[in-house]
Amino acid sequence: GVRIVRIAVHPELIGKGIGSKALEGVEMEARTQDFDWVGASFGASKALLSFWLKNGYLPVHISPVRNPVSGEYSVIVLKPLNRRAEEVIEKLNALFRMKLLEALPDVYFHLEPEVARLLLRSGRSVSSSIELDEVQLMRLKMYAEERMIYEAAVDAVRVLTKKYFLEIPRKVGLTEKEELLLIAKSLQGKGWGDSAEEIGMRASKVKIKLRKAVSKIFKHYFG
Numbered sequence: 001g002v003r004i005v006r007i008a009v010h011p012e013l014i015g016k017g018i019g020s021k022a023l024e025g026v027e028m029e030a031r032t033q034d035f036d037w038v039g040a041s042f043g044a045s046k047a048l049l050s051f052w053l054k055n056g057y058l059p060v061h062i063s064p065v066r067n068p069v070s071g072e073y074s075v076i077v078l079k080p081l082n083r084r085a086e087e088v089i090e091k092l093n094a095l096f097r098m099k100l101l102e103a104l105p106d107v108y109f110h111l112e113p114e115v116a117r118l119l120l121r122s123g124r125s126v127s128s129s130i131e132l133d134e135v136q137l138m139r140l141k142m143y144a145e146e147r148m149i150y151e152a153a154v155d156a157v158r159v160l161t162k163k164y165f166l167e168i169p170r171k172v173g174l175t176e177k178e179e180l181l182l183i184a185k186s187l188q189g190k191g192w193g194d195s196a197e198e199i200g201m202r203a204s205k206v207k208i209k210l211r212k213a214v215s216k217i218f219k220h221y222f223g
Contacts, residue, residue: 001037002030036085043072046114052077060092093123105189113183120165130163144215161186164217172220178213
C-alpha cells in the first residue's frame, strides 16, 4: 500500500474540493502501480476525520493514548483499491468498531463523542449477535414508557445501544444529538451533567432526550 504522510490546502481554499482532488490523483497513481490500498494516520478531530471518511477511507485503528503534542488520538484510515483489499479492510473496520464499543467506558472515556460517533458510523452495517434477554426487554420497555428510571435499566440500554451502533439501522431516525448523547451517557458512562456539556444541551433536557432515543431504537427492533 501507499501511505499519505501529509496533505494540506491553503486556509482560504478549504472546502472547495482541492484536497479531495489531490487524493484522487494519489489513488489513481497507486492503482497504476498495482497497490492494494492507500492509507493515512493523523490526529482525529471531527473536521479532519470527516474529510477522510467523505473520501471513502475507513478507520481501522485508534491509538490508546492521546498524542502528547496535539492532544488528539491518532487514527489510521485505509482505502481499498481492489476487491481483495476491500474485503480485508471492511473486516478490519468491523473489528475496530466492535473493539471501540467495548473500550469507550475505559480507554476512550475522554474521547470526544463527535469523534466517536464518526468512527462508529464508518463502514458497513455489521450483523451482530447481540441479543437481550426477557428481563432486559421488560426493563427497556418500562424505561421507554417512563415507568422506570435510566439507572434501573442501564445495562439493557447499553446492550441496545451497542446493537444500534454496530448495525446502524437507517429507519430508526435518530438525530445527531441523540446519537451523541447515547455515546456520552450509555457507552462512555459519563454523568448527566458531563453528558449535557459534551453535546451542548441543558442538563434538564438530557434525560428526556435519552429516553426518546432509546424508545426509537426499542420500537424499531421490538415493535
